[in-house]
Amino acid sequence: MNLVVTGKAPGEITRQQRHWAWALALGLGFFILYTVTAAPSIVELYDDSLEFQLVGPTFGIAHPTGYPLYVILGGLWSRVLLPVGNWAWRMNLFSAWAAATTVSLLFLVTQRLIQNSRQRATIWPGLAAALAFGLSPVWWSQATIAEVYALHNLFVVAILLVAWQITMAPARASLVTVLCLLFGLGLTHHRTIVLLVPGVAIMLWGQPAVWRPSWRWVGWSMALLGPLLLYLYIPARAAMGVHDLNHSYVNSWQGFWDHVLARGYTGFFEQNALTIQRTWLAWWGLWQTQLGGVGLGLGLLGIGWLAWQARPRAQWMGLLIVLLTNLLFTLNYQVGDQEVFLLPAWLCFALCIGSGIAALERVLARWPIAKHTVAALGCLILIGGVGGRGPLVNRSQEWAVHDYAVALANVDFPPQSRVIALEGQATALTYMQAAEGWAQHAQPVIADTPAARQAAVDTAVAQGYPTYITQEIEGIAERYSFSGEGPLVRVWPRGTAQVAAPSVVLDQDFADSTLTLTGYDLERLDEAGGTTLRVALYWRPTAVLACVYKLSLRLVDSSGAIVAWPDGQPVVEDRYPLRLAAPTTSWLPGETIRDVHYIPVPAAAIAPDTHLRIILYDAESIAETGVVDLPIAP
16 A cells, blocks of 8 residues: 555565665675775874874864764764774774765665666666765775765765655655755764755755745754754863863854854965965866776766756756865865865766766667676776776775874873974874873973974973974074984983983994994884884084984895895985984084984894994085994894
8 A cells, every 4th residue: 555655666666675785785895895995093193184083082172163973973983883993993984984875875876866867777877876986096095094074975975865855755844854954964064065055955946845934944944953052062072171182272152153163264265375276187187086087988978968868857957066066165275185175076976977877778778788788897997997097095004103103102201291293293192192091291282383392392491391302493403402212302401411321332433533323222113014123323422513414224134235125125214313303513522312213124124134234424415424234133
């Protein structure tokens, strides 16, 4: 009886069930793919990914607009649903889940759209759309790290799916409620969800039940506006003593609206330091690297076919408006990562690629075998990325930033230590403190400008705090003394640096006997990213050094030949002592300077006769002024 009321034949229900089965299979497959290729821990210092890997598991406060829905869901995912592995990896997998679900729904949307055209849909159009978008490099990269764009595009495709369902069943007011709820939740996540409004309005323009004033509008308004109450999470957490990472959020009425509305971000619609100038040819190349030449061709074919074939046309016109709106926004939004804002446009274009496959099926409708063969071949070509698609993404072995953060947090900090750092470096230390419980005596101090770093060092040293810096700071070399501590450099009042005795004592002269290597510590570290040599060199100048010296650190075998990596690259690292925090010309005669370096090496090359060769040379003239070989115990 229900089948008659809904107007669906038994075969129609079976086809819908089959589509759901394919969607679930695709979602599972892509989730496995994204999980296997996901970043194993933190992988970037200077983007939002590291911030989200910290604020999610700690239920913190994110940068404007606050992203309350993402933070809450990420916290529940990482601390309740997936309580295994490191925090960063858990948050990376949250993106993998959201991205895989997006691809799954994209398949369903494509099948719905093709069914509304003048032909009976096979599974090939949906597969083509899912494969074209799911394997595109920018999308794949966002599916393997903690970022907001996977969840944002999940809302995009869900809204498109529900909007199309409303045009097919306009009498179902509950679908409009779901649509409003999705928009409301989307607004609590990423405000660019409003870019869908013009396109969705066009899709629903021919639905009088939606636009006719009625009491239903009250429920729909509540569904739209109710989720916005999630923004109260921000002042609630602030009242509990939680801060955003750079302590910029002010828990006041004005501060709340400044944060939620991201009033400090309006400058990105003008020329700024992050602006990337692209020609139209460069923009076309960006699209090509995402979808490949064949994908672009199928998409353009699909647009033309839909303009002629689609019923009702308002659906496809709305889709194109969504695509163009997001494209125009991206062209005018001057940020360093414009490509992530193109993802909704590429998602819509992937639907057009599915339509291109449907067009080929229509042409070959009289020859079933040829039709399925061509459609399957098209999907295989999309998998292969024929036509210039960018390389596949695999972040599973990106451990360098993780290893840096581990080394940072494993410094033996005295109580009340201050670490003066850029925001990303400070966040890496904060992450290790929160996630692993390390470096509890250290207090990160964010100072992103040279002047701010210099002032922070002056204040910390003057107050007697053990002070560390992550990199050179102009203007302090002549006023302080320094010693290397892991990947950091400790700052001391001038002439008071204290260092422990080296484990191996030497008396090796360099630079015409004006500089002596008095000893060293050499340790092999088996880090997550591979084998690393940590060497601490103990220098003592006997006079004021006239040159800025630099080091070449080389792994050599028994014959003196430089050891190479499997790809043929020599194991050679050229570094300034003390990370250039203090050039050698500023070193005090008679003071011992501890200088620490980390050198990644191939584990297989470590042998009893392997040595680490240290060459000191003039940074300007490249003239060598001394060399010493340090044996490495296997």
